[in-house]
Amino acid sequence: MPDFNISKIANYLGRYKDQLDELYEWEVKNTQKLAEIDVANESEIAELKSSDLCHFQKTQRLKSILSKALNDYQIIDIPRFEQIALWIIRDWGGIHNGSDSDTIRCVNAFLGADKPSFDRIASSSKVGGFMTPTKRIIYDSRVAYAMNWIILSENAGKKFFPIPEGRNSKMQAFNLDVLIRLKFLDIYKPDKTQGWKDGRYISTKDRDIFIPKADAYFELNSLVGQVNELLWNDTRRLEPFYTEMLLFAIADTGVFEDITERVRIEIR
DSSP states (O other): OOOOOHHHHHHHHHTTGGGHHHHOOOOOOOTHHHHHTTSSOHHHHHHHHOTTSOHHHHHHHHHHHHHHHHHHHHHHOHHHHHHHHHIIIIIITOOOOSOHHHHHHHHHHHHTOSSOOSTTHHHHHHHHHHHOTTTOOOOOHHHHHHHHHHHHHTTOOSOBOOOOOOOOHHHHHTOHHHHHHHHTHHHHSOOGGGTTTSTTHHHHHHTTTBOOHHHHHHHHHHHHHHHHHHHOSSGGGGOTHHHHHHHHHHTTTHHHHHHHHHOOOOOO
8 A cells, every 4th residue: 555644634634624514515406306216205305405504514414315225225126226326426426428327337346346447436436435435435536636636735645546537627727647747757757768759658657656547446545534534533533425525625625725826837
């Protein structure tokens, strides 16, 4: 396992943890479909629509509802399990690529693997994260982006996570893979004895810095779990869900602000 400074990562996140309710702005949408597939009752749907709860509180409630439903229906009602999984990915997660059958195939492969494939990890891990929030995190572009920035900016390690393709304009504008490579520029300097004109030169050098995709979920899941135990001093320390959601929430807010304030590039 890569060597990370857990304390540095937890200290960075500590400045934001008490603001999670305010920072988390991802809406719970199309809740009526949960009623249609008999996953949530009228009272639960009313809670998910209530203006008295913030977005994060609604997500907490959603997690509680869907975790039980997913674990129950995976055993007794596979078609309904698949409907819930697709709702999480399509309606809650906003991911619409791939056919339903291929998406379910990826979900089942994810749930059956110790080291899940990186293929469509942002989709499949959403179901895993809701199903077992004490053991699995959601691995999406925001979570990986925020974690990579913390590792980079706090000198908390020398290995970084591959970032799934995302649509966030701030994260696209400030591509973190480029910032990481610039920080470790000596690794990429052309060496005429090593075929530096080869089209695979960068991908070869990336192996020194980026964790292989085959190991990425396993390693990030483990790291977030360790950070979570140190970051929280109550029952939240038992669920990596809280640190994962905090990383998600700050990716295009606190992290974006931090990057624009701290990064300066000098061309000589």
